[in-house]
Amino acid sequence: MAHKIVSKKQLAENVFTAEIEAPLVSRSRKPGQFVIVGISGEYSERIPLTIAGADAEKGTIRLIWQRVGKSTAEMADMKVGDAFEIVTGPLGRPTHIEKFGTVVCVGGGIGVAPLLPIANGMARVGNRIISILGARTKELLILEEDFAGISDELIIVTDDGSYKRKALVTEPLKEVCVREPKPDLVVAIGPAIMMKFCCEVTRQYSVPTQVSLNTIMVDGTGMCGGCRVEVDGKAKFVCVDGPEFDGHKVNFDLMIKRLSAYKGQEQAAREAYKKHKCKIGLDG
Amino acid sequence: MDEDAKLLQQLLKKQKEGRLKPSDRYKIPPQAMPQQDGTERRDNVNEVALGFTETQARLEAMRCLQCRNAPCMQGCPVRIRIGDFIEAIAKGRYADALGIIKENSLLPAVCGRVCPQEVQCQETCTVGKKFKDVSKAVSIGRLERFVADRAAGPDAVPKVAPETGKKVAVIGSGPGGIVAASDTRRAGHAVTVFEAFHKPGGVMVYGIPEFRLPKAIVQKEIDVLEKMGVKIVCNFVVGRTRTIAQLMTQDGFDAVYIGVGAGLPRFMGIGGEQFVGVYSANEYLTRANLMKAYKFGAGADTPIAKSKKVAVIGGGNVAMDSARTAVRLGAEEVYLVYRRSEAEMPARVEEVHHAKEEGVRFHILRNPKRILGNEDGYVTAIECLKYKLGEPDESGRCRPIPIEGSEFTIDVDTVIIAIGNGANPLIGQTTPGLELNKWGNIVVDDNCKTSLEGVYAGGDIVLGAATVILAMGQGRIAAAAINEYLAAKK
Ligand SMILES: Cc1cc2nc3c(=O)[nH]c(=O)nc-3n(C[C@H](O)[C@H](O)[C@H](O)COP(=O)(O)OP(=O)(O)OC[C@H]3O[C@@H](n4cnc5c(N)ncnc54)[C@H](O)[C@@H]3O)c2cc1C
Ligand code: SF4
Ligand code: FES
Numbered sequence: 001m002a003h004k005i006v007s008k009k010q011l012a013e014n015v016f017t018a019e020i021e022a023p024l025v026s027r028s029r030k031p032g033q034f035v036i037v038g039i040s041g042e043y044s045e046r047i048p049l050t051i052a053g054a055d056a057e058k059g060t061i062r063l064i065w066q067r068v069g070k071s072t073a074e075m076a077d078m079k080v081g082d083a084f085e086i087v088t089g090p091l092g093r094p095t096h097i098e099k100f101g102t103v104v105c106v107g108g109g110i111g112v113a114p115l116l117p118i119a120n121g122m123a124r125v126g127n128r129i130i131s132i133l134g135a136r137t138k139e140l141l142i143l144e145e146d147f148a149g150i151s152d153e154l155i156i157v158t159d160d161g162s163y164k165r166k167a168l169v170t171e172p173l174k175e176v177c178v179r180e181p182k183p184d185l186v187v188a189i190g191p192a193i194m195m196k197f198c199c200e201v202t203r204q205y206s207v208p209t210q211v212s213l214n215t216i217m218v219d220g221t222g223m224c225g226g227c228r229v230e231v232d233g234k235a236k237f238v239c240v241d242g243p244e245f246d247g248h249k250v251n252f253d254l255m256i257k258r259l260s261a262y263k264g265q266e267q268a269a270r271e272a273y274k275k276h277k278c279k280i281g282l283d284g
Numbered sequence: 285m286d287e288d289a290k291l292l293q294q295l296l297k298k299q300k301e302g303r304l305k306p307s308d309r310y311k312i313p314p315q316a317m318p319q320q321d322g323t324e325r326r327d328n329v330n331e332v333a334l335g336f337t338e339t340q341a342r343l344e345a346m347r348c349l350q351c352r353n354a355p356c357m358q359g360c361p362v363r364i365r366i367g368d369f370i371e372a373i374a375k376g377r378y379a380d381a382l383g384i385i386k387e388n389s390l391l392p393a394v395c396g397r398v399c400p401q402e403v404q405c406q407e408t409c410t411v412g413k414k415f416k417d418v419s420k421a422v423s424i425g426r427l428e429r430f431v432a433d434r435a436a437g438p439d440a441v442p443k444v445a446p447e448t449g450k451k452v453a454v455i456g457s458g459p460g461g462i463v464a465a466s467d468t469r470r471a472g473h474a475v476t477v478f479e480a481f482h483k484p485g486g487v488m489v490y491g492i493p494e495f496r497l498p499k500a501i502v503q504k505e506i507d508v509l510e511k512m513g514v515k516i517v518c519n520f521v522v523g524r525t526r527t528i529a530q531l532m533t534q535d536g537f538d539a540v541y542i543g544v545g546a547g548l549p550r551f552m553g554i555g556g557e558q559f560v561g562v563y564s565a566n567e568y569l570t571r572a573n574l575m576k577a578y579k580f581g582a583g584a585d586t587p588i589a590k591s592k593k594v595a596v597i598g599g600g601n602v603a604m605d606s607a608r609t610a611v612r613l614g615a616e617e618v619y620l621v622y623r624r625s626e627a628e629m630p631a632r633v634e635e636v637h638h639a640k641e642e643g644v645r646f647h648i649l650r651n652p653k654r655i656l657g658n659e660d661g662y663v664t665a666i667e668c669l670k671y672k673l674g675e676p677d678e679s680g681r682c683r684p685i686p687i688e689g690s691e692f693t694i695d696v697d698t699v700i701i702a703i704g705n706g707a708n709p710l711i712g713q714t715t716p717g718l719e720l721n722k723w724g725n726i727v728v729d730d731n732c733k734t735s736l737e738g739v740y741a742g743g744d745i746v747l748g749a750a751t752v753i754l755a756m757g758q759g760r761i762a763a764a765a766i767n768e769y770l771a772a773k774k
Contacts, residue, residue, distance in 0.1 A: 024525050038482060046482075086482045088519040221480050221521055222708050223547040224567035230558055235551055240710060254558045257661025 002083035003037075006060055011142045012135075014067040015110060016076050017052070022087045023059030025051070031121035032095030032212065032244055034114075035061065036220040038086030039078070045071045048217045048239070050114030051090060061087075064113035064142070091220045092243045095210075097121040101184035102128045104176055104207075105151075106169050106198055108190025109135060112143050114212055115189045122187070123150040130183065131155065132172050134190070138163035170197050177205040185210065188247060192259060196252035203248050211247035213238045215255065229255045288339045295346050310411070312347045314420050315340040322641035326611050329494045332638055333397070333426075341430040345374035348422045351410050356424060359408035362757045364388045366405055366424055373427055378435035385428060390463045391756060393501045396429025398492060398601075399753050400632045419633070441511045445472035450770045453478060453537040455522045455711070458486025459752045460543035460743030460759035462505055465514045467763030468541075473770060476515040476537075478522050483574060486545055487744075488752070490574040491566070493605050495612070496635070499573075523714035532738065538773060539738045539766045542726060543759060546705035546744035552597070556655025557701075561591075561663035565598070565606045565702035572609045591698035593617045595666050596644075597652060598702035599629035604636060606700045607644045618644045619694060623651035623671050623684040649673070649684070653691065655699055665693045705749050715739075723748065732762035740766055 008018040025035060029051045038044035053062035067076045095118045103122045107115040112133050123129050131151040135141040136159045148154055155172045156164040165172070169190070176183060186209040188198040195211045202209040215227040215238045222240035229236055230251035236242065295312070298304040318334040325332055336344065348370040356366040365384050372381035385392045405424045406412060412421025452468045454461045457479040469475045483489055485502040510516060522528060522544075531537045549564035551557050594610040596603050599622035610618045620639065622629060625648055629636060640646070649671040656665040670690035673682035707724035719727040719735035725748055726741040728734055734741050742758025744750055 024520075028525060086519050088480065088482075088521060088525075090524055091521065218567055218570055219481065221547070222710060223549070224570055225549045225551065225564040226567040228551075228558070235553075235557065240708075251558075254661065258558060258560055260560070260661075 002085065003087040004083045005078060005080050006058075008078070008080055010076075011064065012140045014076075015064065015140070015142055016067070017062060017064045017113075018075075018078075019055075019058075019060045019062050020084060020087060021059060022061045022089075025087060025089050026054040026059050026061050027056045029054050029061065029090035030094035031097060031117040032114075033090035033092050034220075034243060035063070035087050035089030036091060036217065037063070037075075037084050037088075039071065039074055040085045044086065045069075046086065046088075046218060046220070047071055047075075048091070048214070048220060050117075050212070050214075050243075052113045052116055053120075064110065066110040088220065091239055093241070095121060095187075095244055097125055099126050102130065102181075104130045104132065104173065104183045104186045105147075106132045106173055106186060106188040106190070106194075107134070107147075108169055108188075108194040109140065110142075111190030111194070111212075111214075112141075112147075114214075115187065116143055116146055118187055118189075118212075119147065119150055128152045130176055132157070132169050132176070134158070134167075134169035134194070135163075136160065168197075169194060170201050173198055174201050177202060177207055183207055186247075187211075192252055192256045195247060195250075196256075199247040199250070199252070209247040210244050211250060212243045213245060213250070213255065214243070216259065229258075286339075288343060292339055292343050292346070295343075299346075306349055309347050309349060310414065312343055314347070315344040315423065315426075317423075317426055319638075322643075325495065326642055329612055331498050332495050333634075335433055336426055336430045338434075341427060341434075342374055342376065344423050344427055345370045347411055348374070349410055355408040355410060356405040356422070359405040360388075361404060361751075361753050362388045362760070364405075364428075369431065370422065370424070370427055373431060378431050381431040382435040385431065389753070389756065390466055390760075391459060391505055391752070392428050393432035394459065394488060394497060394505070395753050395756070396425050396427075396432055397497050397501075398632075398751075399425055400751065401425035402633050404753075441508055442466065442470055444470055444512055447474065448472040448770065450474070450539070450773070451476070451537045452766060452770075453522075453528075453531050453535075453540045454543065455528075455540065456480075456486060456543040456545055456743070456745075457484035457506070457516065458543055458545050458743055458755060459488060460755035460762075461486065461541065462509060463756045463759030464541040464543060464740075464742070464763045464766070465509055466512065467760055468539075468766050469509070469512050469514050471763075471767040471770075473538075473767075474515075475513075476517060477509070478520040478525075479516065479518045480521045480544075481574065482518050484516050484518060486543075490570045491602070491605070493569065493573055493609050495608065496605065521710070523710040528711070528715045528718075528736075528739065538770055540740065541759070541762050541766065542711060542734070542739065542741035542745060543743045543755065544708060544711055544745050546707060546749045548706040548708045548724075549701070550704050550706055551701055552652065552703060554652060554654050556657055556663070558661075559655055559657035559663045559699075560661050561657075561697055562655060562699045562701065565596075565602045565700055566705070568606055568700050569602075569609060572613065591615045593619075593694075593696040594698040594700065595619045595621055595652075595694060595696045596700045596702055597621050598704075599624065599626075599631060600702065600704070601631045601635055602704075603700075603702035604631045604639045604644075606702050607639055608635075608642055610698070610700065611642050611644065615698070619647055619696070620644050621647045621650050621652060621666070621668065621694075623649065624681060625649055625673060628681045647694070651684070651686070652699075656693070663697055663699055665695045666699060667691055667693045705744070707745060707748075711745070730761075731765035732758050733765055738769065 105119040157167040218224040227238040232249040369381040369384040406421040409421035454477045596607040652666040671684040677683040740762040743755030
């Protein structure tokens with residue numbers, strides 16, 4: 001079944017969003033879950049992407065991705081009306097949504113996208129939401145308005161100070177953690193290194209912290225083990241046991257190393273794709 | 285006319301005159317399987333065993349004694365009428381031979397290639413017994429493959445009974461699922477196969493490599509299903525996209541066959557398994573087979589490690605397939621590390637043999653103690669212990685006992701762990717009331733019925749890691765039970 005793109009736009013320099021037809025997924029997905037997409041069957045890479053939102057009536061899901069490798073670059077070049085051959089899901093365990101009290105939602109870079117449905121879900125059941133969004137620079141900040149709508153307090157930081165406060169997300173996170181009463185839960189999603197440091201902050205203040213991991217995946221159903229991480233000293237499969245875990249138990253250092261497994265090869269493929277595009281004159 | 289053809293003519297003449305004696309048959313040399321050269325095939329993914337010529341097949345078939353008690357049939361998990369199909373081959377009646385096989389087995393082109401015949405039909409064959417050597421038994425598997433490749437016409441689509449209006453869902457498109465779908469469709473039910481991956485075929489497409497089982501063969505069987513009117517829906521994860529309960533209560537399915545395979549790779553639980561370069565065999569083989577990573581940069585978009593030195597841990601078919609895939613992906617050294625001796629290896633003898641021919645180096649009675657890596661988190665070596673064999677354990681195989689202080693290291697950049705699969709918990713977790721055993725396998729009765737009404741299961745998810753033929757056998761039993769259940773259901 002072809003999954004058509006019904007709308008698409010660029011959110012930031014290398015960040016894109018699209019609404020894609022996937023009626024079954026749109027109806028059964030819950031916050032925290034993801035899909036695996038592939039552009040065309042046989043030779044495509046299978047790419048895990050969090051479902052950033054869904055419209056069950058229209059039968060569409062919303063995806064947000066960053067252009068990093070060849071496949072995500074190809075996706076960035078797709079147009080409304082083009083279709084994905086593979087959209088599998090919803091995968092992973094849904095977020096445990098409950099009224100905790102005050103929930104701090106920390107999102108960094110593209111991690112802001114998967115955070116949105118969770119923040120939404122948490123807000124809907126009556127939690128007080130403090131959102132902390134961070135980006136390297138102003139142009140890379142996404143979904144500010146969406147978060148403004150659901151947050152009781154919204155803190156925005158940029159690494160270079162080009163917009164709002166100049167800081168890393170860990171700074172405001174620390175300030176929020178020392179407040180009385182302490183927040184009841186922190187949800188942190190972003191680059192592995194950001195989640196690692198967020199967890200170090202919240203550990204000091206004993207605030208339970210949930211993270212959502214974005215490891216390399218193949219099948220997304222527990223069949224390959226390529227997505228494994230060490231949690232509490234044991235191997236866990238992100239696609240079936242996660243993607244959310246108790247951040248205080250995740251071995252981020254190992255995970256960061258595993259994420260770099262194909263860096264060299266992917267870079268090369270992306271370069272080759274760019275060159276190819278130039279040759280056939282797509283790149284303007 | 286060459287020697288073989290002459291011999292065949294002589295034998296046929298003798299037979300016609302009623303003078304062919306068992307002693308003549310014993311004298312026919314076991315026919316060698318033509319195969320791609322060992323060095324050449326290191327560089328391609330084409331099938332290794334090329335198949336008998338017609339003369340070879342008929343000569344091999346003439347070796348069969350037509351035993352009245354048919355011990356081979358007892359050794360066959362689905363009781364194919366082996367003597368009869370072999371006789372048909374000897375007479376050159378290949379279409380008849382195929383028809384006989386198809387009474388019991390739907391996928392002869394697959395089974396002829398991947399069944400462990402040496403522990404099934406060929407183990408009990410009288411000819412092998414006579415020579416006290418299984419490898420001299422009648423090559424039943426190769427004959428099965430010969431007729432399947434030779435006699436399969438394009439119009440071999442089974443007849444479908446008039447529509448019953450009942451709906452059957454088959455979950456998983458492995459061998460069990462294919463058979464269950466075919467048999468229930470033949471009875472006239474509307475059948476939909478749901479497959480999580482983007483390509484149907486189960487382990488036959490993502491696990492077993494092209495050089496052993498060409499994908500085109502599996503695809504042909506899938507095409508037959510579609511021609512019969514079976515609907516195949518890929519990228520559909522039952523338990524996530526829809527649950528079994530939703531399929532049955534909301535989507536109108538009257539019965540379900542669960543054939544989701546084993547598919548939860550085991551790791552060893554030793555240090556260093558998180559290093560980059562450590563793969564489960566499932567991941568390695570999926571990247572290589574299904575995603576065609578061997579074409580990375582030349583069409584395919586899925587990367588795989590560019591390995592120089594690879595250690596594969598395990599001694600089964602999966603381990604052999606991984607090692608031989610690594611060879612084809614360009615590794616300079618491939619080691620197979622197995623903690624028992626070669627006699628205990630569960631792999632098909634032919635695969636062990638092929639692996640050696642291709643230069644895979646066997647480290648027998650060795651097992652890794654930990655995996656070593658560098659600061660960047662990449663594998664650099666495995667530290668192994670030497671083992672010796674003790675008394676037989678519950679599995680009947682000798683227990684491997686580590687020898688203390690025997691540590692040694694092997695430098696490698698890739699480690700592939702092929703020590704088996706556990707049961708994938710997804711269906712169990714999302715299907716309340718479905719009874720599982722303590723290993724997470726689905727519990728079924730003799731008719732492959734689960735604890736839930738209308739829900740049947742078979743294959744690796746029931747048996748633990750088993751074989752293609754056992755999965756097929758269960759698919760067939762379940763389909764018969766489903767057909768009976770639906771006939772009774774108003
Ligand atoms: C590398 C390797 C080599 C092997 N070699 C041999 C051999 O030489 N000879 C032999 O006889 N056997 C061999 N086997 C074993 C044999 O392949 C299996 O026993 C057999 O395939 C099991 O069949 P099955 O019907 O249980 O389903 P499988 O073939 O396991 O297929 C199950 C299918 O279900 C799909 N699925 C899983 N979960 C879901 C879900 N929730 N929703 C939808 N679909 C789902 C999977 O994607 C898969 O396609 C080998 C296995 C491997 C891994
Ligand atoms: S046991 Fe061997 S010789 Fe006897 S019928 Fe079977 S295949 Fe032929
Ligand atoms: S992606 Fe394969 S097990 Fe998780």
